[in-house]
Amino acid sequence: MTEPGRGTKIAVCGAGSVGSTVAYAALLRGLADEIVLYDIATALVEAQAGDLNDGAAFAPPATVVGSDDPAACAGADVVVMTAGARQKPGQTRLDLAEVNVGIVRSVLGSVREHAPDAIYIIVTNPCDVLTYAAVGFLELPPGRVFGSGTVLDTARLRYLLSRRLHVSTRSVHALVAGEHGDSEIVLWSSANVGGVPLAAYDVEGRSIRASEYAEILDTVAGSAYKVIEGKGATNYAIGLAMADIMSAVLRDEHRFLPVSTLFTGQYGISDVCLSAPCVVGLHGAAGPAVLPLDATDLAGLRASADALHHQNRLLGLPSFVGVGTS
Ligand SMILES: NC(=O)C1=CN([C@@H]2O[C@H](COP(=O)(O)OP(=O)(O)OC[C@H]3O[C@@H](n4cnc5c(N)ncnc54)[C@H](O)[C@@H]3O)[C@@H](O)[C@H]2O)C=CC1
């Protein structure tokens, strides 16, 4: 592992709820020496950076810069894309696709000129569609462009299962895969608690029955809708999730994380970005790894891929298989 925060630079595009919370979480974790917030809203981005710098006495040493100039992202090791429209109550993530494809293309098109060697992580929704688009137009090897994917959804699932089973979230090993959105699935066949397969887990009368799976998935997939209904946006959990992903990159942790990457035949899925566990480190995201799934999980993953594939075609995104794979 590399030392954290030695000459490292993170650039966060978009200084709204998500971008500012990602910067805050990165600051508290001591992930970089310099954190740049870039946004077209000049007053907002300067205010967010000023507010974060005012907390310097309480965090590991780092400088936060706020700028409306993409050149401020020059030399970044990691670029996090959060700029763009967010869901209004009742909207799905896919409803944002058309407007956000244009924003991601214009923002990352200019940032790439200044940060050609960075790892690019897409958070803006719909995360998988935008990751697919970005893999194409950034023309970088696919592993250097990936989406935050279902890392957040997986955290939501682990939290929910941990409450029901009265165990630490850290002892729950269960993954959400597929779309970061309505067609996501839980990989029930590989879920375990403290090494015990979830289906066989029964401690102090606490267990999860297969009959509860659908309701648990609904709760996990509905989590963002509920938060957005109440406060207009989600920001804290994605901020923490992004700090974890950036730590895996900058500290070269080689961690398995369910991030969104271009599939090239894994699970019989090609030419679409969605989440399955990938090894994340300084190189970006390698994979996805192919887990032994049962027929139900495999069918669910393929159905999620089909939904995203359909969306990519509706948007007229060209097929990018073979681009930047060297
Ligand atoms: N992947 C995930 O797990 C999650 C994704 N999101 C997504 O993150 C995105 C951002 O959400 P919020 O921060 O809540 O929205 P927000 O509205 O608070 O912030 C968006 C920011 O983007 C900036 N922006 C817009 N166009 C720009 C451009 N062309 N260049 C530079 N900056 C530009 C705006 O000025 C604004 O400050 C949304 O698409 C949301 O759906 C949110 C939570 C979780």
Ligand SMILES: CC(=O)C(=O)O
């Ligand atoms: C908004 C969103 O994508 C989430 O919180 O999952």
